[in-house]
Amino acid sequence: MTDRTRIKICGVTKPADVDAAVEAGADAIGLVFYPPSPRAVSVAAARALAARLPPFVTPVGLFVNADDEQIDAVLDSIPGMLLQFHGDEDAAECERHLHPYLKAARMQPGFDLLDFAARFSTARGFVLDAHVEGYGGAGEVFDWSLIPPGVQRPVVLSGGLHAANVIRAIEQVRPWAVDVSSGVESSRGVKDAAAIRRFCDAVREADARLAAAEA
Numbered sequence: 126m127t128d129r130t131r132i133k134i135c136g137v138t139k140p141a142d143v144d145a146a147v148e149a150g151a152d153a154i155g156l157v158f159y160p161p162s163p164r165a166v167s168v169a170a171a172r173a174l175a176a177r178l179p180p181f182v183t184p185v186g187l188f189v190n191a192d193d194e195q196i197d198a199v200l201d202s203i204p205g206m207l208l209q210f211h212g213d214e215d216a217a218e219c220e221r222h223l224h225p226y227l228k229a230a231r232m233q234p235g236f237d238l239l240d241f242a243a244r245f246s247t248a249r250g251f252v253l254d255a256h257v258e259g260y261g262g263a264g265e266v267f268d269w270s271l272i273p274p275g276v277q278r279p280v281v282l283s284g285g286l287h288a289a290n291v292i293r294a295i296e297q298v299r300p301w302a303v304d305v306s307s308g309v310e311s312s313r314g315v316k317d318a319a320a321i322r323r324f325c326d327a328v329r330e331a332d333a334r335l336a337a338a339e340a
């Protein structure tokens with residue numbers, strides 16, 4: 126159990142999105158380098174967005190089965206990036222960029238997360254998302270009871286979260302962090318500053334409730 130649940134606001138595309146996330150207390154922002162996504166950004170745009178981040182707020186670069194040249198171009202342009210592999214990448218493909226990375230697991234009945242975690246032994250943590258077409262960013266919740274005890278690395282709970290369900294999600298799963306994209310948008314791909322604030326406030330409320338219950 127962490128002292129406070131970290132927050133990643135994913136799929137930011139505008140300076141105002143970054144500012145809203147930082148202002149609301151997010152710990153990380155997600156920059157999507159997957160062209161089919163309505164949240165996809167160019168390397169140049171991502172560099173400018175990441176440059177707005179204050180110290181200790183992390184840019185996370187999100188890839189889906191990208192080629193090495195694309196990943197290396199991003200890493201050459203944006204210092205301090207944490208990688209997030211959200212496709213069918215194997216461990217070797219994740220490791221070869223010599224950067225810390227998160228590996229996404231698309232949760233469904235029968236999926237062996239402990240075996241998955243053992244296969245990605247160098248991952249800094251696992252983004253647990255719904256198993257959806259298009260790999261992610263779908264705004265769909267998965268059954269959190271599918272998460273087994275004993276995952277020895279930080280869990281980033283993701284998939285269909287929003288201000289109205291994130292307290293229950295944190296109470297049930299006790300993740301290291303929560304990650305959200307659709308749930309803080311006014312329409313697909315358009316971030317909403319008030320929704321970002323509501324989401325982050327709800328995470329703080331969840332942390333306060335857990336602290337009070339454990340006092």
Ligand SMILES: O=C(O)c1ccccc1NCC(=O)[C@H](O)[C@H](O)COP(=O)(O)O
Nearest residue numbers: 135162261262263264284285305306307
């Ligand atoms: O954000 C996307 O458009 C996206 C597209 C393809 C693969 C992953 C994508 N996002 C990855 C994330 O980390 C999202 O925050 C995560 O899937 C949760 O999204 P949502 O359910 O919309 O909150």
